[in-house]
Amino acid sequence: MEQHDREELAEVNAARKGFYEFLASMYKLELTDEQIGTLAKQDLPTDAEYVGAGYATVKEYLRHRDSGTRQELAVDYARVFLCTGMYEQLMAPPYESVYTSPKRLMMQDARDEVLVLYRAFGLDKQESWKEGEDHIALELEFEQILCERAIRAYEAGDEDECLKLLLSQRNFLEDHLLAWYPMMAADLQKFPQTDFYKGLGKLTDGFLRNDREFLDAVLSENEADCHPERRPQAEAEGARAASAETEVEVA
Secondary structure, eight states: OOHHHHHHHHHHHHHHHHHHHHHHHHHHHHOOOOHHHHHHSOOOOTTTTHHHHHHHHHHHHHHHTTTTHHHOOOOOOHHSSOOOOOOOOOOOOHHHHHHHHHHHSSSSSSHHHHHHHHHHEEEEOOOOOOTTBBBHHHHHHHHHHHHHHHHHHHTTTTTHHHHHHHHHHHIIIIIIIHHHHHHHHHHHSSOOOOOOHHHHHHHHHHHHHHHHHHHHHHHTHHHHHOTTOOOHHHHHHHHHHHSSOOOOOOO
C-alpha cells in the first residue's frame, strides 16, 4: 500500500468510527436536548451520495425545532422503536431477529449469531443494557469498535491486522446489518410521525451502503494481503487476536 493510500485510509477509518458512533447514539435512547442542539448546528452535506436525502430530511426537520421538539421526538421514538401503545402493528422494532425470523420474533437465530461474534472479539454488553444483542445500536457499535481496533493496528504499523479487521467489518455488514436494516429503513419511511426518524432511516441505510463500497474497494486493492477468499480463516484469526485483549463492554 502506498504512503498516500495509508494516510487516506487512516483518515477515512477515523471518520467511519465517528459516524458509526453517532448512528448508534441515535438509536440507543431518546435524544436529549443537547444532542438535538448539536445536530441542529452541524452543516450536513445534503448532496452526498446515498446519504444526502437523509441529511436533507433531518436538516429540514431540525430547522423548525422549538421547545417541544425533544418531547415530540421522545414520543415518536417510543412509538416506532418500542411500539408503545401499538398492539397490532410492530412499527420498526430495532432488532435483526424480528426482520429475519419467519414469525418476526425477538431473540431468534440472528441474536445468537451476533452474540457469538461479539464474544469471539472479546466483547460483552453492559449489565445496564436490557435489550437484545441484535439491536441496531449494538450492531452499529460493534462496527465502531472494529474501526477503533483497525485504527490502533494501523498506528502500530500492523497493516495485515488492520486489513483483517476491515475484512471482518465488511463481512459483518454483509451478513448482518445490510441483510436486515434496509427492511427497517423502509419501515422508517412509513411509521414515524416526525420527519427526523424518516431521515435517520435514509441516512443510516445510505451510510451502510457507502461503507460496503468503501470496504469492497480497499479490500480489493489489497487482496494479496487480506486474502478475502479465505473468509473463515480470516475471521478465526481476528477472533483469536481479539480474545487476547481485555474484554470490552458495548452499549
